[in-house]
Amino acid sequence: MSAPPIENQKLSLQIIGKVTAEFATILTTSALAFVEDLVKQFTPHRDELLARRLERQQQIDVGQLPDFFPATAHIRQDNWQVGPTPADLQDRRVEITGPVDRKMIINALNSGAKVFLADFEDAQSPTWSGLIEGQINLRDAVNQVIEYHSPEGKRYQLNSQTATLLVRPRGWHLPEKHMLWQGKPIPGALMDFGLYFFHNAHTLITKGSGPYFYLPKLESHLEARLWNDIFNYAQDALEIPRGTIKATVLIETILGAFEMEEMLYELREHCVGLNCGRWDYIFSFIKRFHKYPDFVLPGREQITMTSHFLRSYSQKVIQVCHRRGAHAMGGMAAQIPIKNDPQANEMALTKVRADKEREAKDGHDGTWVAHPGLVPIAVEIFNKYMPQPNQKDRQLETIDITAKDLLTLPTGNITEAGLRNNISAALQYLEAWLGGNGCVPINNLMEDAATAEIARAQLWQWIHYPKGVLNDGRKITVDLVRQTIHQELESIRNQVGEPRYQAGHYPLAAKLLEQITTQDEFAEFLTLVAYEHLP
Numbered sequence: 138m139s140a141p142p143i144e145n146q147k148l149s150l151q152i153i154g155k156v157t158a159e160f161a162t163i164l165t166t167s168a169l170a171f172v173e174d175l176v177k178q179f180t181p182h183r184d185e186l187l188a189r190r191l192e193r194q195q196q197i198d199v200g201q202l203p204d205f206f207p208a209t210a211h212i213r214q215d216n217w218q219v220g221p222t223p224a225d226l227q228d229r230r231v232e233i234t235g236p237v238d239r240k241m242i243i244n245a246l247n248s249g250a251k252v253f254l255a256d257f258e259d260a261q262s263p264t265w266s267g268l269i270e271g272q273i274n275l276r277d278a279v280n281q282v283i284e285y286h287s288p289e290g291k292r293y294q295l296n297s298q299t300a301t302l303l304v305r306p307r308g309w310h311l312p313e314k315h316m317l318w319q320g321k322p323i324p325g326a327l328m329d330f331g332l333y334f335f336h337n338a339h340t341l342i343t344k345g346s347g348p349y350f351y352l353p354k355l356e357s358h359l360e361a362r363l364w365n366d367i368f369n370y371a372q373d374a375l376e377i378p379r380g381t382i383k384a385t386v387l388i389e390t391i392l393g394a395f396e397m398e399e400m401l402y403e404l405r406e407h408c409v410g411l412n413c414g415r416w417d418y419i420f421s422f423i424k425r426f427h428k429y430p431d432f433v434l435p436g437r438e439q440i441t442m443t444s445h446f447l448r449s450y451s452q453k454v455i456q457v458c459h460r461r462g463a464h465a466m467g468g469m470a471a472q473i474p475i476k477n478d479p480q481a482n483e484m485a486l487t488k489v490r491a492d493k494e495r496e497a498k499d500g501h502d503g504t505w506v507a508h509p510g511l512v513p514i515a516v517e518i519f520n521k522y523m524p525q526p527n528q529k530d531r532q533l534e535t536i537d538i539t540a541k542d543l544l545t546l547p548t549g550n551i552t553e554a555g556l557r558n559n560i561s562a563a564l565q566y567l568e569a570w571l572g573g574n575g576c577v578p579i580n581n582l583m584e585d586a587a588t589a590e591i592a593r594a595q596l597w598q599w600i601h602y603p604k605g606v607l608n609d610g611r612k613i614t615v616d617l618v619r620q621t622i623h624q625e626l627e628s629i630r631n632q633v634g635e636p637r638y639q640a641g642h643y644p645l646a647a648k649l650l651e652q653i654t655t656q657d658e659f660a661e662f663l664t665l666v667a668y669e670h671l672p
C-alpha cells in the first residue's frame with residue numbers, strides 16, 4: 138500500500154498544544170500530514186488491539202493461564218531468519234538509555250556506549266513541551282548541530298565519534314491529548330514515531346545509519362504485525378526501501394514472552410533483536426495475574442534476575458534470538474553511581490557488575506545502563522566475555538523453557554521497609570512525573586515509569602489479598618497504606634523543605650497513589666491515570 142502525496146492532502150489533525158516558532162519547525166504541514174496519514178490508517182487497528190488486551194485479561198481472570206499457541210507452532214518450528222543487521226548495529230555491547238532531554242542526549246551520545254536509546258517512554262514524562270522539544274533535540278542530534286549551554290556556563294557538543302541512535306516511541310496504550318483526530322487524542326506512539334521518522338529518516342540513511350527503533354510493551358504478535366504494517370507504510374510514503382527501518386522489540390510483558398518468536402517473525406524484515414525489559418515484565422506479571430490471590434509477590438527489592446521466572450525468560454530470549462539471527466539484549470540494573478559515599482558506591486557497582494556478568498555469560502549480545510558512569514564497567518565485562526561484536530552464534534538449543542518456568546512465582550517476604558520504599562518511591566516518582574521529569578534517582582536507584590508501576594501494583598496486591606502480610610504478622614490494609622502514605626509524605630516534606638514541597642505536586646501524587654492502590658479495580662497503567670493531570 139503506498140501513501141498519497143502529502144502536498145495534496147488537507148490537514149484534519151487538530152493541534153491543541155502550544156506551537157512556538159521553534160515547535161513549528163517540527164510541526165510542519167508536511168510532517169503533520171504524514172502523522173495524520175498514519176493516524177487514519179492505523180488508529181482503528183490500534184484500538185482493536187487494545188480491546189484485545191482487555192479480552193485476554195478477562196480470559197486470564199477466569200483461570201486461563203497463558204501458554205505457547207498451538208496455532209503458531211509452525212512459526213516456532215519452521216526455518217527462517219530475520220533480515221540483515223546494519224553495520225552500526227552489529228556491536229551493541231553497551232546501550233545507554235535516557236529521556237530526550239537536550240543535555241542528556243549529548244552526554245549519552247558521547248558516553249562511549251555503542252548505542253543510545255532516546256526514550257519517549259519509561260524515562261520520559263509525556264508533557265507536550267517535553268515531547269516536542271525532544272523531537273527538536275533529536276533532529277539537531279541527527280544533523281550533528283546539537284549544542285547545550287548549562288546555566289553554570291558549561292558547553293556541550295557532540296564528540297567526533299558517537300553512539301548509534303535508537304528511538305523508543307510511547308507504548309500503544311498512551312494517547313497524545315494535544316493532537317486530536319476526529320475530536321479524539323491520537324495514539325502517542327504514532328506522533329513520536331511519525332515525527333522522528335519524517336524529519337530524520339533520510340538524513341540518517343545518508344549518514345550511513347538508519348531509522349532505528351525500540352518497540353515497548355507489546356503484548357502479542359498481532360501488535361508486532363501492526364508495527365510492521367506501519368513501517369512498510371511509512372517507508373513507502375517517504376520512498377525509502379522496505380526493510381530500512383530496524384527495530385528491537387522489548388519483551389516486557391508476560392503475554393509477550395509467550396509470543397516472542399512470533400513477534401520476531403512478524404517483524405522479520407525490520408527486526409534485529411529482542412530486549413529483556415525486566416521492570417515492565419515484573420509489572421506485567423503482577424498486572425495480568427492480579428485476580429489470582431496466590432500470585433502475591435514479595436517486596437520488589439527481592440525480585441532479582443536470578444529468580445527462576447526471570448532467568449527463564451532471559452534465557453528464552455537468548456535462545457529465540459540466536460536461533461533467528463537476532464541480537465538478544467539484556468536489561469537495566471537499577472543501581473546508579475552514588476556520590477560522596479565510596480563504600481555504598483562500590484556496593485552498587487558490584488551489583489551492576491554481577492548483573493552484567495550474568496548476562497554476558499548467559500549469552501546476551503549486549504546490555505543496558507542508566508548512567509554514563511556505568512558504561513566503562515559494562516564495556517569491560519562484555520569485552521571480557523564477548524571479545525567479538527556479538528555472540529549470536531551461541532545457540533542455547535539444549536535449554537527447554539516451559540510455560541511452568543515462566544509462571545513460577547518468586548519467593549521472599551514483605552517487610553515494612555519494602556512497603557515504605559514502595560510508597561515513598563511511587564510518591565516521589567509520581568511527583569516528578571507530574572512535574573515533567575520521567576526518570577529520577579531515589580535512594581540511589583534509578584526509578585522510572587516501569588519501576589513505579591511495580592511499586593504501586595504491589596501495594597494494590599498486598600492490600601487486596603490475604604497473602605499481603607508483613608513479615609511481622611501485620612496484614613497490609615487500606616488503613617495501613619493510607620497511614621503510611623501520609624507518613625512518607627511528611628517525611629519527604631521534611632527532606633525537600635517547604636519551598637520545594639509547595640512548588641511541587643506532592644499532594645496530587647499522594648491522592649493518585651492512594652486512589653490507585655486502594656480502589657477495587659486494578660488500573661491498567663499508572664501513567665494513564667496521571668496523564669489526565671499533565672500539561
Ligand SMILES: CC(=O)SCCNC(=O)CCNC(=O)[C@H](O)C(C)(C)COP(=O)(O)OP(=O)(O)OC[C@H]1O[C@@H](n2cnc3c(N)ncnc32)[C@H](O)[C@@H]1OP(=O)(O)O
Nearest residue numbers: 234235241244245259260416469507508576577578583587
Ligand atoms: C525500565 C526502563 O525502561 S530503563 C530505561 C529508562 N530509564 C532511563 O533511561 C534511565 C536514565 N537515567 C537517568 O535519567 C539518570 O541517570 C538518573 C535520573 C537515574 C540519575 O540522574 P542524575 O542524578 O542527574 O545523575 P548524575 O547527577 O550522577 O549525573 C551526572 C552526569 O551524567 C549525566 N547523565 C546521567 N544519566 C544519564 C543518561 N542516562 N544519559 C546521559 N547522561 C546522563 C547527567 O546529565 C550529568 O551530566 P553533567 O555532569 O554534564 O551535568
Ligand SMILES: O=CC(=O)O
Nearest residue numbers: 414415416417587
Ligand atoms: O523498558 C525496560 C523495562 O525494564 O521496563
Ligand SMILES: [Mg+2]
Nearest residue numbers: 259414417587
Ligand atoms: Mg519498559
